[in-house]
Amino acid sequence: MTYIIFEVKKEESGKINTVVKDDLVSRQSITTRDASSLDIDGEATYLKIEGSNDALKKAKKLAKEEGLKKLSEKQAKDINDKIKAQDDSAASGMGMIFD
Numbered sequence: 001m002t003y004i005i006f007e008v009k010k011e012e013s014g015k016i017n018t019v020v021k022d023d024l025v026s027r028q029s030i031t032t033r034d035a036s037s038l039d040i041d042g043e044a045t046y047l048k049i050e051g052s053n054d055a056l057k058k059a060k061k062l063a064k065e066e067g068l069k070k071l072s073e074k075q076a077k078d079i080n081d082k083i084k085a086q087d088d089s090a091a092s093g094m095g096m097i098f099d
Contacts, residue, residue, distance in 0.1 A: 002050070002051075002053065002056060003029075003048055003049060003050035003051075003056075003076070003080065004048070004049055004056050004059060004060065004070060004071075004076065005046055005047065005048045005049075005070075005071045005075075005076040005079050005080065006019075006046070006047045006049075006063050006068040006069060006070055006071065007044050007045075007046060007068070007069045007071055008044060008045045008046070008047055008068055008069075009043065009044055010043040010044060010045065011043075012066075012067070012068070013045050015066040015067070015068060016032065016045065016047050018062065018066050019047070019049075019059055019062045019063050019066060019068070020047075020049075022058060022059075022062055024054065024055045024058050025049060025051075025055055025058055025059045025062065027051070027055070028049050028050060028051030028052070028055045028056075028059075029048075029049070029050040029051060030047070030048070030049055030050075031047075031048040031050075031083060032045055032046065032047050032048070033045070033046050033048075033079075033082075033083055033086070034046075037086070038079065038082040038083070038086065039082070040082075046071075046079050046083075047063075047068070048079070048080065048083060
């Protein structure tokens with residue numbers, strides 16, 4: 001699956017709902033993370049949408065209408081790697097609980 005990541009200023013975080021409430025977009029894998037939780041300086045939230053090409057096109061259109069910044073491929077990969085590392089760490093922690 002492919003994904004896109006948007007950077008949303010903290011004061012504009014309400015705009016995330018406008019993008020993800022769309023019927024097609026809402027059926028995709030949606031992840032949000034605050035910059036601080038990813039050890040990134042700044043007051044932003046990152047919105048990752050992973051899914052079908054049609055849904056990603058719709059999300060891009062909606063995000064553009066809301067003025068959200070789509071990250072470049074390199075920036076998106078860096079953020080995605082941090083999200084994956086965070087998820088892997090949480091999953092291994094849950095494994096320790098049940099061992």
